[in-house]
Amino acid sequence: MENVRKIIENFTCEYVENYKKTWLKAKLSSKDDLLNLSEAIKKEGLRSLSTVSPTDFLEDNIMEMNYFFEDLDTKRNLWLKVDLPRDKEGCKIESLTPLFASANWHEREAFSMFGVQFLNHPDLREIIKSEDFKGVYPFRKDFDWDAHEKNQTQNIQQIVDAFKKEQNENEKDLDPDSSETILNWGPTHPASGPIRLRVHCDGEEVISIDPDIGYVWRALEHLVTKKDFVGAIVAVERLCFMDNINSMVGYCMAVEEIAEVEITPFASWMRVLLGEVARVSSHFMGLGGFFNNMGLHTLGMWNMDTREFFLDFLESYSGARIATASIEPGGVRYGLDMSMFDELQKALDKFDNSVGEVEAVFVKNPTMKLRSDNVGILTKEEVHEFGLSGIVARASGVKTDIRIDEPYAAYGELDLEYITQEKGSAKDRFMMLFLDLKQSVEIIKKAKAHIEKAVADAKMNPTKDHMVKVPKKLPKGEAISRVEWARGEVLMHLVTEEKAKTPYRLKMRAPSFNHTMMLNHLLKGQTLADIPLIFGSLYICQGDLDR
Amino acid sequence: MILQILNRTLRVAKALMTPSPANKDVRYEAMHNPSRYRGEHRVDYETCIGCDSCNKICPTHAITMKKFPFKKQNIVPEVSLSVCIFCGLCEDVCPTKPEKSIILSGGRYDMLSGGWHEDQNDFWVHTDVPQSYIDSRLEDEEATRVKKELATKKKVAEAEAKKKAEAGEEIKKVETTLPDFNKGVLE
Numbered sequence: 001m002e003n004v005r006k007i008i009e010n011f012t013c014e015y016v017e018n019y020k021k022t023w024l025k026a027k028l029s030s031k032d033d034l035l036n037l038s039e040a041i042k043k044e045g046l047r048s049l050s051t052v053s054p055t056d057f058l059e060d061n062i063m064e065m066n067y068f069f070e071d072l073d074t075k076r077n078l079w080l081k082v083d084l085p086r087d088k089e090g091c092k093i094e095s096l097t098p099l100f101a102s103a104n105w106h107e108r109e110a111f112s113m114f115g116v117q118f119l120n121h122p123d124l125r126e127i128i129k130s131e132d133f134k135g136v137y138p139f140r141k142d143f144d145w146d147a148h149e150k151n152q153t154q155n156i157q158q159i160v161d162a163f164k165k166e167q168n169e170n171e172k173d174l175d176p177d178s179s180e181t182i183l184n185w186g187p188t189h190p191a192s193g194p195i196r197l198r199v200h201c202d203g204e205e206v207i208s209i210d211p212d213i214g215y216v217w218r219a220l221e222h223l224v225t226k227k228d229f230v231g232a233i234v235a236v237e238r239l240c241f242m243d244n245i246n247s248m249v250g251y252c253m254a255v256e257e258i259a260e261v262e263i264t265p266f267a268s269w270m271r272v273l274l275g276e277v278a279r280v281s282s283h284f285m286g287l288g289g290f291f292n293n294m295g296l297h298t299l300g301m302w303n304m305d306t307r308e309f310f311l312d313f314l315e316s317y318s319g320a321r322i323a324t325a326s327i328e329p330g331g332v333r334y335g336l337d338m339s340m341f342d343e344l345q346k347a348l349d350k351f352d353n354s355v356g357e358v359e360a361v362f363v364k365n366p367t368m369k370l371r372s373d374n375v376g377i378l379t380k381e382e383v384h385e386f387g388l389s390g391i392v393a394r395a396s397g398v399k400t401d402i403r404i405d406e407p408y409a410a411y412g413e414l415d416l417e418y419i420t421q422e423k424g425s426a427k428d429r430f431m432m433l434f435l436d437l438k439q440s441v442e443i444i445k446k447a448k449a450h451i452e453k454a455v456a457d458a459k460m461n462p463t464k465d466h467m468v469k470v471p472k473k474l475p476k477g478e479a480i481s482r483v484e485w486a487r488g489e490v491l492m493h494l495v496t497e498e499k500a501k502t503p504y505r506l507k508m509r510a511p512s513f514n515h516t517m518m519l520n521h522l523l524k525g526q527t528l529a530d531i532p533l534i535f536g537s538l539y540i541c542q543g544d545l546d547r
Numbered sequence: 548m549i550l551q552i553l554n555r556t557l558r559v560a561k562a563l564m565t566p567s568p569a570n571k572d573v574r575y576e577a578m579h580n581p582s583r584y585r586g587e588h589r590v591d592y593e594t595c596i597g598c599d600s601c602n603k604i605c606p607t608h609a610i611t612m613k614k615f616p617f618k619k620q621n622i623v624p625e626v627s628l629s630v631c632i633f634c635g636l637c638e639d640v641c642p643t644k645p646e647k648s649i650i651l652s653g654g655r656y657d658m659l660s661g662g663w664h665e666d667q668n669d670f671w672v673h674t675d676v677p678q679s680y681i682d683s684r685l686e687d688e689e690a691t692r693v694k695k696e697l698a699t700k701k702k703v704a705e706a707e708a709k710k711k712a713e714a715g716e717e718i719k720k721v722e723t724t725l726p727d728f729n730k731g732v733l734e
Contacts, residue, residue, distance in 0.1 A: 227606055234606045234634045312579045319585035319652055325634045333639075334583070 001076050007040045008078075019079060022406055023480075027081040031065075034082055035094045038069070042099055046071045046078055048387035049100035052107055053493050053507035054084075054114040058141040061086045063116060065093060066493060068480070068509070072384060072393065072400045079480065088115060095121035102387030105517050106509075113139040113221075128214040128546055130155075131162035139222055170198070179203045183528075187215050191293040191532040193542045197519065204527045209520040217546040224506045229255055229474065232503060234325050239508060240543035241322050242282035243486035246275045247544075248327035251506070253408055253481035254494035255329040259470050266451070266465035267331030271409040273447040274326060275483075276440045277314060277344075280351075281307050282486035283437040286539045290430050291362060293536030294371065299362045306354055309347035316340045330470040335463035338455060341448060348448075351441055363434050372426040376522050376534035379424060386518055389511050390488025392538060395432040396424030402484035414446060426537035433539065473499045487511045487539055510544030577656050585633045586654025588626045588672045592680070595648040597622040601637035610637065613674055617684045624649055626672040 004024055008016050012029040019025040028034060050068035057064060063086045069078040084091050095118035096103040105127060107118045112126040115137035129138060132155035137143060148155070170182045183199040186192030194215035200207045223235040236251040237244035249271050256263065263271075284307040288300030311321040317340055318326035318333070326333045362368065383393045393400050399418040403411040419435045421428035454460040476498040482491050488511025495505040515538045522534050571578060597620040602610045609630035612622040624637070626649075633651060641647040700707065 228604065230639075231604050231606050231636055234632065234636070315579060315584065316581040317583070319581070319583035319635060320633060323632065323634065325636070 003044055004041060004046065004076055004078060007044055008037065010040075011037050020406070022075050023077045023079055025079045025081075027083075031082050031084060031093050034067075034080075035096070035099075037080070038067075038096055038099055041069060041078060045074060046076060047100075047384040048072060049096060049103045049106070050077075050387055050489070050491055051493075051507065051509035052096075052103060052110050053505075053509070054110050054116050055495050055505045055507075056086065056114060056139065056141045058086070063091055063114065065110075065116070066507070067096070068491060068493075070387070072389075072398050075405045084116065091115060092117040092119055094119050095124075097121050100387075101385045102514055102517070105513060109513075113137060115140065128217050130159050130214060130217065132156075132158045134158075134162075138219065145222075180207070185531055189532075191289075191536060193540075195516070195540075195542050195545065197531070197535075199528070199531065201528060204529075206523045206526050206528060206531070209523050209531075211516055211519055213516065213542070214546050216542050220547045221506055221508060224503050226502065228472070228501050229329055229470070229503065232506070233328060234323070236506075236508070237323060237325055238543065239490070239510060239547065240282075240487075240541040242285055242541060242543075243278045244322070244324060245271075245278035245327060246483050246485045247490055247508070248325075249275055249409065250481045250483040250485075250490050250492045251494070252327050252329045253483070254479040254492045254506075255470065255474070257479035257481065258474050258477040258494065258496055259329070261330060261468055261470050263331045263468055264460075264465045265410070266454070266460040266462065267467070268410040269447055269451050269454075269460075270332045270336065270466065271327060272411060272414070273444060273451065274314070274317070274324075274332065275409070276444045276447065277310050278324075279440045279486045280437060280444070281310050281314075283433055283440065284310075286433050286486070287362075287430070287437070289539075290433070290536045291368070293532040294368065299358065302354065302358060306347070306350050309343075309350045313340065313344045313347055316343050328467070331465075331467040333466070335466045336451075338452075338462060341452065344444070344448060348441065348445060355438070359434075363431065368430070369427055372430065372533060372537065373423075374425060375526065375530050376426040376429075376537055377424050378518070378522070382518075382521070383424075386521075387514050388488070388518070389514070390485065390539075391432040391436055392429060392488065392511075392515055394419060394436075395421045395428040397422050400489075402482050402489055406482055408481070408483060410447070410450075413450075414443060416443070426534055429537045429539065473501055476500070485511065485544075487541060487544065488515070490544075508544075508547055510547060512540045512542070512545040515540055516545055580656065583652045584654065584656060585635045585651040586656045587628065587651070588624075588631075588637075588654060589650050590624055590626075590672060590674045591646070591648045591650075592623045592674050592676050594643050594646065595623050596620050596643060598642060600640045600642065601649050604636045604640045606634060606636065607632050615676070615681060615684070617681070617688050619688070623674045623676070625674055628670040628672065629667065 001024065005016060008024070008026050011033045014027040014029055016024065016026040028037065046069040048070045050070050053066040053068070055064045055066065063084040065082050065084060067080040069080065071077065082093070084093055093116060095107055097107060097118070098120065104123070107121055108124060108127040110116045111118060111124055112129050118124055126134060138145070174180045174182070180200070180202045183201055185197040185199050187194045187196050196212040196215070198210040198212060200209070218238065220235050220238060224232045227235060233248050233251065237248050239247040284303035288303040291297070291299040314324055315321045317336065318324040378388070378392065378396045380396050380398055383396045383398045389400060397420050399420060401416070401418055402408070404416050404418065419432070419439055421432050451460065451462070455462055474496045476496060478493070478495040480491060480493045482489055489509070490511065491509035493505075493507040494503055497504045518538065519535065523531060526534070599612060599622060601624050602612055607630050609627045610624045611627070613625050615621040615623070635651050637649050638647055638651050641649050
């Protein structure tokens with residue numbers, strides 16, 4: 001950490017300060033230093049750029065850029081800020097994509113949403129937002145959404161026209177005598193979900209892939225700023241329905257940090273418990289999805305059966321199976337009725353009874369191993385370069401897990417170990433998912449036992465301890481929080497204004513965004529039949545891809 | 548060989564004998580129905596204080612406030628179930644005690660099933676307030692209003708009496724002209 005600080009102090013900074021245990025926060029005085037500084041810290045070892053998050057300060061006429069650098073090995077992180085002028089001519093900064101490959105799409109997103117121009121970016125096209133937002137920047141504070149929505153028919157026509165134009169022209173440059181085509185994989189492909197891959201292929205062979213994303217863009221980061229701090233959870237949880245609890249945990253941690261509120265031990269243990277239940281229910285779908293994409297639906301069905309028991313517990317606790325909305329700033333939303341643990345025990349028993357069968361039939365499946373052991377290989381180096389996280393990173397042997405690196409809720413009290421695989425192939429990612437699932441179930445058991453014991457010893461009151469009051473108006477401030485989500489690292493960057501009733505800006509860095517970026521890299525030179533397999537193994541969810 | 552065949556027949560026979568787990572018509576009976584289940588809203592118009600906070604917090608603008616002719620506490624929430632996402636924040640934020648005026652938990656789960664719906668109104672929680680309640684509220688308010696007015700009238704009684712007398716004369720003049728006009732039309 002000291003080395004990083006020394007490097008930063010070589011440049012003129014407004015401030016350099018320690019933030020949390022693993023972070024350094026600094027603000028550059030001039031945007032011209034950015035490129036040199038990032039080159040220096042890349043040499044020092046901070047090789048991944050987690051995300052780029054602009055914040056639009058309308059009154060100060062400033063566009064504040066936030067860069068989050070990470071070192072997955074030594075767990076040193078840097079939060080770097082630099083101010084840009086807000087007007088469209090001056091809002092320009094050097095692109096970091098030549099240095100950090102992971103910056104590519106994040107800079108494209110910042111460009112589409114805020115209109116920040118990145119100089120020397122190799123491929124600065126608009127991303128995520130639909131065609132009717134072309135040339136306007138919807139997340140800027142002076143963008144008029146109401147006026148935009150008034151021309152709805154015209155907007156839809158614009159989207160249709162753009163799509164037709166693309167269909168007419170996408171094969172224009174191809175050699176008519178060759179067998180090259182542009183193939184649309186998705187959004188109605190059974191394995192794709194709402195994403196479209198423009199697959200440029202020559203017969204069976206894939207030449208390049210250009211994902212078209214944004215089919216489920218809901219502008220969640222904007223919606224959050226329209227709600228109060230409690231109401232925002234329903235927008236945050238819609239990051240992805242499969243693991244909605246952990247995204248709310250991340251958001252609530254950021255709010256609590258600004259409000260300077262400490263939650264009770266009961267609430268933090270409940271966050272662990274609920275978060276792991278959500279992770280389990282997500283992993284069940286991921287495991288099933290992997291086999292579904294290979295054409296075998298049995299595992300998916302078996303998993304759905306077991307998953308239902310876990311969802312029953314969530315439903316008993318919160319009143320809804322999927323969109324639970326059960327984590328609020330200040331703790332967890334509901335008290336716990338201890339009889340609900342009987343239902344959780346039922347789910348755990350069901351899991352213990354069925355996991356052996358799943359392991360024997362699917363995890364040790366020789367056909368699956370043959371098919372997937374040599375495709376979609378990600379090396380350790382690529383994980384660092386592209387800022388991958390979660391099971392995808394751990395499958396390549398990189399020891400990264402926010403639950404251990406930067407313990408939140410009650411994870412610090414649990415004795416967790418990194419689970420990794422070596423090779424980083426599609427099979428390893430599947431194995432990783434399965435091992436992670438087993439680890440999660442173990443954590444649930446530990447958390448459940450801990451809560452039961454503490455309640456029996458009268459150290460926790462399950463009906464009263466669940467909430468601490470958080471003031472409705474927060475002071476001016478900003479915070480970041482990271483959680484280990486089912487799919488990887490979620491980073492929340494929350495900014496509030498003085499006496500704020502609503503978040504001023506919430507950036508949600510979602511792991512699927514980075515993982516989808518890998519598709520072109522992984523599938524180049526492979527065959528068409530590998531697309532669903534590799535796509536399935538990357539465990540992508542379109543909810544957090546588009547937000 | 549024979550043993551194997553016997554074994555397998557036995558297994559099949561067993562499977563045929565065990566009752567299927569899918570024996571419930573989930574349109575009418577839920578597989579799992581916890582007490583906290585966030586279902587259809589119930590609105591208590593008598594305890595509702597008309598504070599509008601459920602409307603303000605609703606993330607999808609599913610709540611509209613129905614207005615009544617009386618003056619105080621004169622709005623009551625109505626919910627469009629086809630817009631609602633059943634997050635339950637309206638129940639959380641409701642300030643009435645001990646019972647909340649708008650409750651989802653433990654609500655009906657079969658509101659969207661059970662036959663064919665042709666009208667969007669089937670997906671609304673309408674707050675049907677009987678006319679007698681409105682009338683009684685109006686009467687109450689009228690009574691308090693009259694009480695207040697009498698109190699103020701005592702203070703400015705004389706001046707008001709004069710003005711009213713003048714106004715009364717004018718109205719009488721208008722009334723006398725009307726019958727003449729009607730007569731002309733009839734003839």
